[in-house]
Amino acid sequence: MSRRNRVRSAPPVALALVGAVALAGCGIEPTGVVESGRAANVPVTAPRSADVLYFVAPDGRLAPSLLRDPRVSTGVLLGRLLSGPGTQERDSGLGTELPARTDRAAGPVRVEYRTAKQVTVRLPHVLDAELSDTAKDQLVCTAAVSVDASAKAEVVLVTGDGPMSPRRCPLAR
Template identity: 40%
Template structure:
């Protein structure tokens, strides 16, 4: 058998020792990683147990979207009349009854003006109050399937634009909710041109 030179045998021994050291380091790292993973698993399990004990179920993250909105259920016994905000914008105010209200009744609720609750919310009207006019009469008639006439006890020519919008939107939504409706305002001084509600 041929023997290797002394210098070659020395290099081989150093290489083998290096390989054994590398394997030992890898094994130690694996053991450490396993210990860390085990500790993490224990921590997660412990957190879950604590949450369950408090009545809170662990859950994944939920992405937030737009702000939540609250919808108020409205039945056929609820109608809306339109008053004006301090800035002059149309604002609906609910009026409820035990039975569905015809458009003429909703108009009367508008002409009676804001309630104390409406006024506390800053609402007002630019229409003449019905209770202050002797012998006042009003009504809602159908001219054709898409046009309504509102008969009033006061001249309609001098009405402000916000006052006309109060009448038009209240009657349009009461008579044909959700549909495109024209409304003609009629007073002792004649008719105004048909208008649509534009909120």
């Protein structure tokens, strides 16, 4: 290597060494994990070509689960919700507050559309037991989003004990 090539390559090598030394000695000490509060709460709306089931996250909040199957009716969608979380949802830590539906003979979920923004959901007799507010919200949000992506539809749940008060999804925008 000639003297001229050594002189030309010296400045870039020197700059790289100075930069590495400067970065290594910048005085920033490593820290442990810094708690910053709860995770962000972001509303999720299903695209027009997908259905959403609402399950319960470990912290008790409703969490959407997007179905990638072809669109199905609201009644079929609610039947899937009543069947409980699938493998994907369970692996994600999602659960349900709805009672287990093991008896298929209990009957289907029937849905009546009163208006574009009002739906009546007739539940199988196995759900005559008292449902928690979270369980009701799972049903209401799943039904409301299937009717209107903004989830603003009013939903009346009906069991063998009769109709419940109209509800709206608490996640509606």
